[in-house]
Amino acid sequence: MASSELTMGPLIFHWPAEQKRDFWLRIADEAPVDTVYLGETVCSKRTPFFDDPYLAKVSQRLQGAGKKVIWSTLSEVMIKRDRKIVADICAQEDMAVEANDASALFHLSGKPHRIGQALNVYNEATMQFLASKGATHFCLAPELPRSCITSLAQTAKRLGVGLEVQVFGRMSLALSARCYHARAYGRTKDNCLFVCEEDPDGMDLSTRSDTPFLAINGIQTLSHAYLNLSGEVSALQQMGVGAFRLSPHSGDMVAVAHCYRDLLDNKITVDEADVMLKELKVPQPMANGFFHHQPGYKMVSTLSERT
Amino acid sequence: MSPPQPPRLNRPELICPAGTPAALRAAVDAGADAVYCGLQNATNARNFPGLNFTPDALAQSITYAHERDTKVLLAVNSFATAPGAKLWQDAVDIAASLNADAVIxxxxxxxxxxxxxxxxxxLHLSVQAGASSPExxxxYCREFGVSRVVLPRILTVTEISAIHDEIPCEIEAFVFGxxxxxxxxxxxxxxxxxxxxxxxDGVCSPASAVQYVKNADESLAAKLGEFEIDCFAENESAGYPTICKGxxxxxxxxxxxxxxxxxxxxNLSSLLPELVGAGVTALKIEGRQRSRSYVRAVVSAYREAIDDIMEGAEADLSVLxxxxxxxxxxxxxxxxxxxx
Structure with a gap:
């Protein structure tokens, strides 16, 4: 079996620009990932801070360190600023682009590109159609269950396209036109004062009885639980999934990457990986429910599946 | 000299929901230009128990509507899911064989x-496709020949008007529900x-996962699955636990x-003239999960309002x-x- 590819997904949070820069530089120098996804995927208002001044430089460093760099587009495209950013990224001849909405597909059809998590690919016909228009690699939505991933992996193999699944980090559950970070502070999207910068891993929402539930990242709603598919990695590899995505958080992502690299290479067991993630203080609980066709927040034991 | 006349408005179509054959007949009788509905399975975004149409009921309903010059649109608007995607193709085949006027x-x-x-x-592009920009x-128009887009409920009237100028298809916009x-x-x-x-699966906050639990202080918790979505004081009327309204x-x-x-x-009743002026072809009422009497009341009110506006009169929608x-x-x- 070919070696599994480990990827670092787009940084979905609004960290101070220097923190973002340092994050990616450290990934370049220290993280055993093969591919990184750059570019703002959540809110176009954030792009003047990091993307405009730093992204090209960071990209060079990552490429210099031997990483493949892909540019992810905005997940929700509505106003002129969003549309221009997507059009500009897609117009670059020398950049590999991951499309996260249909407006990016409008620009990218006919040339090679990737399909991101925010574009719904739930069946063989969709995958085949997009591949016929130039899609070479698909990252699936977190909510897909095993049966669906199995079918899509067979289709990807037949079409000769890459298949990627997120294995770590909070799951994107919803997008909206409204900014819920701004709303929590009594503001609107237009006068948000970039309050989302306060929460490096999202703003916690709990139920009235104080049960942690969701996390807000601007217009995006995330799971409270961190996705951890350590116990499913082996099954995914056997299905033919070739790329495994870590979604960046403020914890030690280099160490998380080493952990998953060793797990993918069968150098450590699932239990060892899980112990390691706990020692790294990855917030608990973790979840894998979607894969098992259970509520997404649940952690289903995979002991019986392991050999 | 007579005062300048406002630009003539095109008469918009009124698109109405039907979760049952009875609601469909009510909508047709109340003056809908078109009714939209779904089959009794995961192929549509309102897959609720006791709702929707068997192929036979759909056939009879289409006959009823067509005899009264009303169109029927079949919503096949959830995401076909492997390995069972054929179910969605079958739904499209049913729509075609029964002469539905469009699939959404x-x-x-x-x-x-x-x-x-x-x-x-x-082919109509469902709001579920979330197509919120001209590109x-x-x-969807370029690749599949979409004739009409149902716009997401996130745009201002000014933005809708700008989109209208940049796309080659008709616009349908939600106005109520x-x-x-x-x-x-x-x-x-x-x-x-x-x-x-x-x-x-076409479900949102399914009733099978809803529980109301009385707390010690007599308040009522509305739960979805394991999570308390809202809580109501004794004197408050309890709402339904929809996650995005908790x-x-x-x-x-x-x-x-x-x-x-x-x-x-x-409720966009006060914006109807502006919406039509922005180039909206069809005005859509949400609510396939609603009762026949609800559908009749809303459709009648909107029918009257649209007719009033087309005649240049003020529309009265206070009943809504x-x-x-x-x-x-x-x-x-x-x-x-x-x-x-």
Whole structure:
């Protein structure tokens, strides 16, 4: 079996620009990932801070360190600023682009590109159609269950396209036109004062009885639980999934990457990986429910599946 | 000299929901120009128990509507899910064989199936496709020959007007009913809580996962699955636990608050002339899960309002306030960007 590819997904949070820069530089120098996804995927208002001044430089460093760099587009495209950013990224001849909405597909059809998590690919016909228009690699939505991933992996193999699944980090559950970070502070999207910068891993929402539930990242709603598919990695590899995505958080992502690299290479067991993630203080609980066709927040034991 | 006349408005179509054959007949009789409905399975985004149409009921309903010059649109607007995607193709085949006037789809694979196998069947792009920019809409028009887009409920009237000038297809806009806070077709909140998916199973906050639990202080908790979505004091009327309309805690605030939106209904009756002026071809009423009497009341009121406006008269839609959620209504995103 070919070696599994480990990827670092787009940084979905609004960290101070220097923190973002340092994050990616450290990934370049220290993280055993093969591919990184750059570019703002959540809110176009954030792009003047990091993307405009730093992204090209960071990209060079990552490429210099031997990483493949892909540019992810905005997940929700509505106003002129969003549309221009997507059009500009897609117009670059020398950049590999991951499309996260249909407006990016409008620009990218006919040339090679990737399909991101925010574009719904739930069946063989969709995958085949997009591949016929130039899609070479698909990252699936977190909510897909095993049966669906199995079918899509067979289709990807037949079409000769890459298949990627997120294995770590909070799951994107919803997008909206409204900014819920701004709303929590009594503001609107237009006068948000970039309050989302306060929460490096999202703003916690709990139920009235104080049960942690969701996390807000601007217009995006995330799971409270961190996705951890350590116990499913082996099954995914056997299905033919070739790329495994870590979604960046403020914890030690280099160490998380080493952990998953060793797990993918069968150098450590699932239990060892899980112990390691706990020692790294990855917030608990973790979840894998979607894969098992259970509520997404649940952690289903995979002991019986392991050999 | 006579005063300048406002530009003549094109008469918009009134698109009405039907969850049952009885509701469909009520909508037709109340003056709908078209009725939309779905089959009794996961292929549509309102897959609720006791709702929707068998193929036989759909056939009879289409006959009833066509005899009265009303169109029937079949919503096949959830996301075809492997390995069972054939169910969605079968739904499209049923629509074609029964002479439905259009299918409303969101999934690229389903749209491609329609374009390839039923080129004569009119294709509407569902709100579930979340096409919120001219480029996204033009993509679906170019690739699949979409004739009409149902716009997400996130745009202002000014933005709708600008989109109209940049796309080659008709626009359908929601004017009344439930207001979804999340980008349609991209929400997994229900699946996160219940294990049933809005995109794949066509369910949102399913009743089978709802529980009302009395607390020690006599308040009533409305739960979805394991999570308390809202809580109502003894003297408050209890609402339905829809995740994006719940009250939650966050460190930046004291006490619970509506983190996403309050339980309100969309009512654009006061913006109807502006919407039609913006180039909207069809006005859509939400609510396939609603009763026949609700459908009759809303459709009648909107029928009258549209006819009044076309004759240049003021429309009276005061009756509609009693039909909104908790008696509360909003113009949502349509009036101002401040909503965002």
């Amino acid at each position: 789809v969101a999934d690229i694979g389903v749209a491609q199936y329609v374009a390839e196998n039923h080129p004569g069947l009119r 996204a809409i033009r993509y 439930n207001i979804g806070m999340m980008a349609e077709g991209r929400c997994s909140l229900t699946n996160y809580v219940t294990g049933q998916s809005t995109n794949m 009250r939650y805690l966050t460190p930046a605030r004291s006490g619970t608050y509506y983190a996403f939106e309050e339980p309100v209904s969309l 306030i009693s039909l909104t959620e908790g008696g509360k209504q909003t113009e949502g995103a349509f009036k101002s960007k401040k909503w965002r």
